[in-house]
Amino acid sequence: MQTITKKVWGYRHVILIILWLLYIINYFDRLAVLTFLPFIQQDLNLTPVQVGQLASIFFFAYSIAQVTAGFLADKIGPKKVMNIAIIVFTAVTALTGLVKSFGQFIALRIGLGLGEGHHFAPACRTINNWFPMAERGRSVSFFTTSWAVAPAIVPVLITSISYYFFAGEWRPIFYLLAIPGLLGMFILWYFVSDTPKEMLDKGRLTKAEYEHITTSDTTEEDEEGVPSNQKKNASVFLRDPSFYLYTLLLFCQLAVYWGTTTWLTTFLVQQHGLNIKDMGLFASAPYLVAIFAMLIGGWLMDKVLHRMKPVGIIAYLGSIPVLWMLGSVEKGQTGMLLTLLLLVGFFVNLNFGSVYAYIQKRYPKEIVGRATGLANGIGQLGSFISPLVAGYLVKVGTDGTQEFGDVFIFFAVCSMIAAICALLLKEQKSLPTSVLLTKEKNSAKA
Structure with missing residues (x-):
């Protein structure tokens, strides 16, 4: 068991990096709207109040989706839920390039919130399935850096593409963002599974790493003097x-x-x-x-x-x-x-x-x-x-x-x-x- 614990790299880290990349793709679609919002506002003749409504309605749908995402991840598996999420927010993002009115934009923002809101919970569930207790803190911390990396690169990247290739137009960027979405669907399908057992059966995961992942960490002490039924209350x-x-x-x-x-x-x-x-x-x-x-x-x-x-x-x-x-x-x-x-x-x-x-x-x-x-x-x-x-x-x-x-x-x-x-x-x-x-x-x- 000593040699297994010392193993630094394994297929579980491939899973983690892919989840990290997929969430950056998620943020590409989300931040593209916010980045071009002043130009969308000008083209659609929106008031600041309408812009605030467009931004807020996304988070309303996003909050609702997080509740159902956790339930669905438990019911049908996190990979399926993430795949549905990526399909939805990729399609909605591409359609955003066609938006002509405030009403259409509201509908698309709700769709984007529902799509992206079903991504986070199953991603965390996948990390939980693939990492032993002793490694979950670091793995989740690495995953959350996508929240900072994406906003750091997305605005400068998509505005530069718009400026140099599309004469400052914002609509073509949303069509272009379908490409990373399609790529995300492929790498999710090929590299990720709900459980380590599936990859063990396919021969991509070693027996040693599988045992390292699935061996329970029993070293953590319970709270002294607290009955188990009260700890669950x-x-x-x-x-x-x-x-x-x-x-x-x-x-x-x-x-x-x-x-x-x-x-x-x-x-x-x-x-x-x-x-x-x-x-x-x-x-x-x-x-x-x-x-x-x-x-x-x-x-x-x-x-x-x-x-x-x-x-x-x-x-x-x-x-x-x-x-x-x-x-x-x-x-x-x-x-x-x-x-x-x-x-x-x-x-x-x-x-x-x-x-x-x-x-x-x-x-x-x-x-x-x-x-x-x-x-x-x-x-x-x-x-x-x-x-x-x-x-x-x-x-x-x-x-x-x-x-x-x-x-x-x-x-x-x-x-x-x-x-x-x-x-x-x-x-x-x-x-x-x-x-x-x-x-x-x-x-x-x-």
């Missing part, structure tokens, strides 16, 4: 005030992240007058920093601070002034604009790698799934509400110019609320009330 987190603080914190963090991601390109074009080429470069800048910020945040939590709370406080307190100032940068101050974009990318993403570990560290493992699902479900509403509210806060001048100062003040206020939540959070292991009372009685007797 959802009241452990439902009666915990910190759970609701955490949920509000996650709501605000996702509101800031997807609010800024949704409106960034429109802000750069409308308030700063950037052309399609320069806009792509500036829009990618925050996410280049975000990749390192996520890794630094995780390192601070694991190696230095050993808690999520101080990482969150640093992230949210840092976000407040840079978001506030970003909305007030005057046109032509490109140096200041780029500096603030980089700082926003750092602080907004610093706590992303560590925030999802909070529930795993606070609650018994038997209820982590339910606690995470409920918190994420509510938290995703921040992604839905934020772009919509921002659309109403955009100031439109008599000459058609748009100002985003109030929009970024709104994002800064969301960061302030998140900072307060982080300050009040408790991080020690949460136990059932009955167990706490028993321990208090035993301490008193002693």
Whole structure:
């Protein structure tokens, strides 16, 4: 068993890299709309409120889809669900190039949200099937870097293609994005299976790696003095005030992240007058920093601070002034604009790698799934509400110019609320009330 544990590389890592690539393809389709939103707005003669509605309706459908995705992944297998998801969001993205009206766009945004929303849960389920317990944290962390890598490369890549090959037109890009979708369907079909047993039978997985994956990790100790039936009781987190603080914190963090991601390109074009080429470069800048910020945040939590709370406080307190100032940068101050974009990318993403570990560290493992699902479900509403509210806060001048100062003040206020939540959070292991009372009685007797 010693030689198996020391094995660094195996077919499970091929699976992980493919899942990572597939999720970047997912983000290509999602971010293409947001990147070209200012030009789509101009061509379709949309108001800022309509733009906010288009952005928000996607996350409404996306939130609903995440619930059904987990159920379907358990029922018919994660590979089938991912395949359906890729087919749907690839088809919808190609059709986006044909959109002619606000109503058509709304329908396509709902379709895209339903398609992409059925991708994340089965991908996580696949990782769970393919990696032993001791490796799941690192494997999931690697998978989530796709959230930062994709926004770092997509805007600059697709705007450059549009600028150099299609004279700045946005519609051909959506037809072109069918190609990575088709490629994703092929590599999913050929390289990925729901379980290691399927690949073992095909001869692509060694017996040693199969045993390494399927051998249960029994070294983890249970919470002392907690009966198993109580560890499975959802009241452990439902009666915990910190759970609701955490949920509000996650709501605000996702509101800031997807609010800024949704409106960034429109802000750069409308308030700063950037052309399609320069806009792509500036829009990618925050996410280049975000990749390192996520890794630094995780390192601070694991190696230095050993808690999520101080990482969150640093992230949210840092976000407040840079978001506030970003909305007030005057046109032509490109140096200041780029500096603030980089700082926003750092602080907004610093706590992303560590925030999802909070529930795993606070609650018994038997209820982590339910606690995470409920918190994420509510938290995703921040992604839905934020772009919509921002659309109403955009100031439109008599000459058609748009100002985003109030929009970024709104994002800064969301960061302030998140900072307060982080300050009040408790991080020690949460136990059932009955167990706490028993321990208090035993301490008193002693």
